[in-house]
Amino acid sequence: xxxxxxxxxxxxxxxxxxxxxxxxxxxxxxxMRIENQTAMWISAVQLLVPTTGxxxxxxxxxxxxxxxxxxxxxxxxxxxxxxxWSQGGRIHSTGEFEILMSESLDADKPALVQVIITGPGSAGxxxxx
Numbered sequence: 001x002x003x004x005x006x007x008x009x010x011x012x013x014x015x016x017x018x019x020x021x022x023x024x025x026x027x028x029x030x031x032m033r034i035e036n037q038t039a040m041w042i043s044a045v046q047l048l049v050p051t052t053g054x055x056x057x058x059x060x061x062x063x064x065x066x067x068x069x070x071x072x073x074x075x076x077x078x079x080x081x082x083x084x085w086s087q088g089g090r091i092h093s094t095g096e097f098e099i100l101m102s103e104s105l106d107a108d109k110p111a112l113v114q115v116i117i118t119g120p121g122s123a124g125x126x127x128x129x
Contacts, residue, residue: 025107029127031070034115036061038087042117045085047125050096052079056113073110076101076127083115083123092121099125 036042045067046057054074058067080096105111109129117123 027076027101027105027107027127028073028110029076029113030073030110031068032056032058032113032115033066033068033128034058034061035066035117036063037116037118038120039063040087040120042085042087045115045117046083047113047115048082048084049079050082068112076111081113081125083117083125085117085123087117087120090120092123094123097125099127101127105129 032047034045034047041060041062043060044057045059045061046055048055056069056071058069061067078098078101080098082096083094085092099113105127106129111127111129113125114128115123115125
C-alpha cells in the first residue's frame with residue numbers, strides 16, 4: 001500500500017510540474033513593409049537575416065511611397081538583420097543590427113517588420129502590428 005502512495009505522489013508532482021512550465025508564446029512575423037521617406041527612387045531593397053540566410057525584398061519604390069510583401073508566418077528569433085538598397089546609382093547598407101521588440105506587442109497577433117529608409121545610407125526597422 002505504501003508503494004501505491006509513493007507512485008501516486010510522484011504522478012501528482014509530475015502533473016503539477018508540467019502545468020507550471022508552459023513555454024511563453026513566440027511572436028510570429030508574416031510580412032514586411034518598406035517605406036521610402038526620401039526624395040529619390042530606391043530599388044533592390046532587401047532585408048537579410050545573415051544567421052539563417054533568409055531574406056525578403058522589394059523592387060522599385062518611388063519617393064514618399066512604400067512596398068509591402070507577405071510571407072508564411074515564422075517565429076521571431078531576434079537574429080540580427082541587414083538592410084541593403086540602391087539609390088542614386090549607389091548601393092547602401094545598414095550593416096547588421098538587432099530589431100528591438102516593443103513590450104506592447106501581442107504574441108497572439110502576427111507582426112510585420114517595418115523598414116523605413118530616411119536617406120542615402122540611413123534606415124531602421126521595427127516590429128509593428
